[in-house]
Amino acid sequence: MxxxxxxxxxxxxxxxxxxxxxxxxxxxxxxxxxxxxxxxxxxxxxxxxxxxxxxxxxxxxxxxxxxxxxxxxxxxxxxxxxxxxxxxxxxxxRAPPRPADALHAPGTPAAAILSALGSGPQTCPALVEATGLSAEEVGSALPELRAAGLVRSWPAGRLTVNALRSG
Missing domain, CATH: 1.10.220 (Annexin V; domain 1)
Structure with a gap:
């Protein structure tokens, strides 16, 4: 107790x-x-x-x-x-975020999202289109990428914009 x-x-x-x-x-x-x-x-x-x-x-x-x-x-x-x-x-x-190395592993949804964000900030629908992942896969990976400090997000009207965190 x-x-x-x-x-x-x-x-x-x-x-x-x-x-x-x-x-x-x-x-x-x-x-x-x-x-x-x-x-x-x-x-x-x-x-x-x-x-x-x-x-x-x-x-x-x-x-x-x-x-x-x-x-x-x-x-x-x-x-x-x-x-x-x-x-x-x-x-x-809640589980602690995986290490950044694991999130960069080729073939993972997180790696595909990080690669797509390399060209600049994107909304979730744009990430779905750019990566070929489902909306659920993108929606599941983004919180972990934010928790690991690799991605930052901000609201833009009814959508959320995501970008690689610099530094």
Whole structure:
């Protein structure tokens, strides 16, 4: 048990109590604190605390799911818990980016994208056309290329432009 677990458990209990009392200001404050602790654990890569948060958020969501006659306000908090649970699950499931050498390996989607970006910045549809890859393959490779620091992206209207990161 981490040193933070009793405090997080108390926070989850206070959230459930506040929802039971229909004290929405307190419920929102407790939800916000849970979200802040989640972000802090994500940034610091505290996997133990993320596991604790996952259990507690699931417990709160389940408790609300089993409640009879939830009000609209309570269902709203239940939805927020579900979104927080998804965020925690995504943080726990992320893998560190592969080394840049592996991303440059010939025959990989990442290598094809890097080669296409060698001619200059391109949108995702242009990368699909230039590489012959599917939209899903390009969409899967770009976040890893960004995480490895090889590609930078920025919005341009409804599209996203991608370019090789210089230096």
């Amino acid at each position: 981490s040193a933070l677990e009793p405090a997080l458990r108390s926070l989850a209990d206070a959230l459930l109590d506040a929802v039971g009392r229909q004290d929405w200001a307190v419920a929102d404050a407790e939800l916000e604190t849970l979200a802040q602790e989640t972000v802090a654990a994500m940034v610091a890569n505290r996997t133990g605390d993320l596991a604790t948060l996952a259990r507690l958020v699931a417990r709160c969501h389940t408790a609300l799911s089993l409640s009879d006659g939830l009000s609209g306000e309570a269902m709203h908090r239940q939805g927020q818990l579900r979104a927080l649970a998804l965020t925690i699950a995504a943080a726990r499931g």
